[in-house]
Amino acid sequence: NALVSLQGGEDTQSYAQVDKVCFNGTVVTSIRDPHQQRQLRLYPNPxxxxxxxxxxxxxxxxxxxxxxxxxxxxxxxKIAEAGSARQTLEAGALPAGLYFVQAVEDGRIVGVERFVKQ
Known part of the structure; x- marks a missing residue:
């Protein structure tokens, strides 16, 4: 393996050469199980x-x-209304800014959506 850095004026460029790559055949495409995730839609936003x-x-x-x-x-x-796919939340007391809503089921985060509170 080799690493070379070239400096010239304002630019610095680095190049790496790899001699050997070990691959076990496993490809990771996600760190979350898609079957445990819920799709969330939040509106209006902001x-x-x-x-x-x-x-x-x-x-x-x-x-x-x-x-x-x-x-x-x-x-x-807030505790969700069990059996309902549509939930209303009230966060009027929060200051304006960017927030995230997490849906939590059995201690696991199963969905996340962001929103802007004006």
Missing amino acids: NSGAFTLELSQAATPGMTFRIIGLTGQVVLE
């Missing part, structure tokens, strides 16, 4: 704090929704 979440499947008992700020802190959590 919103003033009141919005609707549509799930690809009805919510199960114990499912919750978390609203996460950009720092990663949970700023709001």
Whole structure:
């Protein structure tokens, strides 16, 4: 293996040469199991704090929704209405900004959608 860096004026370019690649035949295409994910649709987006979440499947008992700020802190959590694929959330008390909604089922995050609160 070799690494060469060429400097010239404002540009620096690096080149690598690989002599040998080991491959076991396994190809990773995703780190999430697509069968455990739920499709979420959030509207309106942006919103003033009141919005609707549509799930690809009805919510199960114990499912919750978390609203996460950009720092990663949970700023709001709501228990889902079991048996319904359409959920309404109210986050009017939150300051304007970018947030994420996580759908959580059996302790696992099964869906994420982002939204802008005006």
